[in-house]
Amino acid sequence: MQNVVIIGAGLIGAGLAYRLAQAGARVTVLDAMAQPATQASGHSFGWINASYYLTPAHHHLRVAGIAAHHRLARDLGADVWEWQGCLWVEEAAALDQMAADLGHLGYELQDLTRPQIAARAPALAHPPPRALYLRQEGAVDPAALTRALLAKAESLGARVLMNSPVTGLIPRGESVCGVRLAAQEIAADQVIVAAGTGAAALLAGVGLHLPMLHRPGVILATQAVPQRLAPILAINGQEVRQDRNGHVWMPVAAHHQSDATETLPADPQASVDAALAALNALFHGPPILRAAHWAAAYRPVPGDSLPAIGPVAPGLWLAVLHSGITLGPLVADLLTAEVLGAPAAPDLSPFRPTRFWP
Numbered sequence: 001m002q003n004v005v006i007i008g009a010g011l012i013g014a015g016l017a018y019r020l021a022q023a024g025a026r027v028t029v030l031d032a033m034a035q036p037a038t039q040a041s042g043h044s045f046g047w048i049n050a051s052y053y054l055t056p057a058h059h060h061l062r063v064a065g066i067a068a069h070h071r072l073a074r075d076l077g078a079d080v081w082e083w084q085g086c087l088w089v090e091e092a093a094a095l096d097q098m099a100a101d102l103g104h105l106g107y108e109l110q111d112l113t114r115p116q117i118a119a120r121a122p123a124l125a126h127p128p129p130r131a132l133y134l135r136q137e138g139a140v141d142p143a144a145l146t147r148a149l150l151a152k153a154e155s156l157g158a159r160v161l162m163n164s165p166v167t168g169l170i171p172r173g174e175s176v177c178g179v180r181l182a183a184q185e186i187a188a189d190q191v192i193v194a195a196g197t198g199a200a201a202l203l204a205g206v207g208l209h210l211p212m213l214h215r216p217g218v219i220l221a222t223q224a225v226p227q228r229l230a231p232i233l234a235i236n237g238q239e240v241r242q243d244r245n246g247h248v249w250m251p252v253a254a255h256h257q258s259d260a261t262e263t264l265p266a267d268p269q270a271s272v273d274a275a276l277a278a279l280n281a282l283f284h285g286p287p288i289l290r291a292a293h294w295a296a297a298y299r300p301v302p303g304d305s306l307p308a309i310g311p312v313a314p315g316l317w318l319a320v321l322h323s324g325i326t327l328g329p330l331v332a333d334l335l336t337a338e339v340l341g342a343p344a345a346p347d348l349s350p351f352r353p354t355r356f357w358p
């Protein structure tokens with residue numbers, strides 16, 4: 001039986017814990033914080049999509065990521081997903097280009113007219129003349145999914161140890177054979193670093209430089225209001241969705257998936273207020289939406305913006321990525337198989353971390 005230590009109890013670590021425990025591994029999850037999903041996974045917009053992508057291989061990985069969510073939903077029995085589709089709005093030339101590119105990649109889309117948009121989103125004050133409707137896309141509550149995965153992993157025998165910061169990886173020659181905590185060492189056949197923005201410091205301890213982009217973001221949720229938006233809306237770079245409890249969510253930084261923001265605004269409250277004003281202006285009626293919650297978080301983005309998933313050294317694996325909500329269940333499926341000895345998954349070959357230290 002493989003003894004696997006996973007560093008990180010965000011969505012990536014939780015998905016791996018569940019799949020590895022299900023496959024019969026002895027799993028220990030370690031996280032520095034008191035609760036799971038307190039970092040990126042607890043502050044995410046939660047959109048599952050393949051309409052944002054950087055390369056064709058990245059798009060195909062995300063399409064596979066959507067399918068992996070459906071597999072996981074059938075298997076897990078948790079009620080945390082909504083498959084409401086996405087309305088993508090941009091100026092005409094950009095929409096034409098997007099429709100051509102996604103069509104070329106074989107992604108299902110519908111080009112909607114203003115009356116069709118108004119029918120799908122009747123609360124919009126100014127339905128645009130055109131939008132692409134991306135039926136396959138949806139959203140998940142990432143913190144709830146993380147907790148459900150860890151609970152399932154624990155029911156299969158995994159140990160989940162919170163308040164357990166890992167201070168270092170234990171090398172043995174060229175390989176890694178365990179992890180070091182403040183007061184103890186834990187031996188492992190395999191160590192998986194799923195530590196989000198904490199990954200670079202852990203790898204630095206074994207002499208590997210993992211370049212990471214500095215990508216802070218702010219996520220905003222309003223009070224619960226009666227339903228006004230069924231589909232996810234990606235409108236001129238601003239994403240909005242309403243969850244089943246009525247809260248309207250939006251990342252405050254525009255174009256957040258490809259966001260190049262390196263610093264938070266000096267006054268995030270002013271940005272939140274501006275975002276709320278823009279949000280209220282989207283809908284008919286008086287501006288009733290107000291901030292019930294907002295929080296800053298850091299996106300785990302490797303230096304070239306693409307996921308970094310796979311073996312690093314004998315006994316050491318890495319899974320660090322943005323769009324980790326979209327890709328989390330797929331990463332869990334593919335990496336579990338590889339960690340337990342299956343041949344390398346071809347879908348992951350463009351995303352191997354070893355590209356950073358050839």
Ligand SMILES: Cc1cc2nc3c(=O)[nH]c(=O)nc-3n(C[C@H](O)[C@H](O)[C@H](O)COP(=O)(O)OP(=O)(O)OC[C@H]3O[C@@H](n4cnc5c(N)ncnc54)[C@H](O)[C@@H]3O)c2cc1C
Nearest residue numbers: 008010012032039040041045047166196198323324325326
């Ligand atoms: C504002 C925002 C919006 C986003 N929107 C989307 C979206 O719509 N769709 C999408 O697909 N993705 C989105 N993302 C990205 C997505 O949330 C992340 O890619 C994903 O949550 C990463 O999960 P993770 O488990 O790798 O990281 P995290 O959730 O950050 O978990 C890492 C864990 O590792 C722990 N850790 C770190 N170092 C150590 C250590 N030394 N010892 C022990 N524990 C350690 C941390 O405490 C943390 O719990 C968004 C992110 C943000 C911030």
